[in-house]
Amino acid sequence: MPELPEVETVMRGLAPAMQGAVIARADVNRPDLRWPFPPQMAQRLAGQQVLQLRRRSKYILADLASGESLLVHLGMSGRMLVSGDPLGQFVHEHPAAEKHDHVVLHMDNGARITFNDPRRFGAMDLMETATASQHKLLSVLGPEPLGNDFHEAHLIAAFEGRNTPVKSALLDQRLVAGLGNIYVCEALYRAGIHPARKAGRIAKTRVASLVPIIRDVLSEAIKAGGSSLRDFRQADGELGYFQHSFDVYGREGESCRNPDCGAPIQRIVQSGRSSFYCRQCQR
DNA sequence: CTAGCAACCTGTCTGC
């Protein structure tokens, strides 16, 4: 579900309730999500102060005083909801437990963090903070799209010789980390590139143009608190509102927003996922 | 090595 802007939004919402606070107790209500939880997860979390929260791609990392880091991925349907914060910034009442509340962190400041994930494509793991970047899930990731290592030369090299559609290439987390279906569709529309075009056969200047466009789309979405489709919520339960700014995603049959165009937005399926685009504006 | 596709799971919506 959540792509980079949604994960960033969730992390920012968690930070005031978690950073500097101690996990008094962790309730682990099932043995696994997508994979089994690490051994003794509840015990390894209990009593640990959260030194810092950070994000890598679509993963949230909580660095603990023990020298371990908790890694969280929200999968397609995962949520992290904060309640009972003593500063009154969040939903004050603790909500009743709901179906699919798989892990609950009780903070010593009175806050409660509830991880709810109906589809269970999410994941949690523990690792040594010092070697976190070598973790199996993190070591394969490409550069952060909002960081300095993501630049024109990188993307041009990454696309070089690739016979795969540009849509698939941008979803490949090894080339650039954090993009998902929505923001790839939106970026390709802004760049005027057809999603089915082979990555290796796009002019370098057009590939280069994707870099600032991707940065802009993600930054705007973060500013808007992410996109709320179906069940995405910020950590305080609020909705994001970037979905109102979509040019193409979910707009099949509606008019292209380019005032000189107005053609109906198309939907095609590429490797099992919907791509939305304007056949006039994207070539 | 690359590319395509099934699989993992539940919930929601549409059409008959």
Place this chain on the structure above:
DNA sequence: TGCAGACAGGTTGCTA
């Protein structure tokens, strides 16, 4: 109302 089928923001791991 019931039921089948499609679809959903992600990622791994199989097969060709």
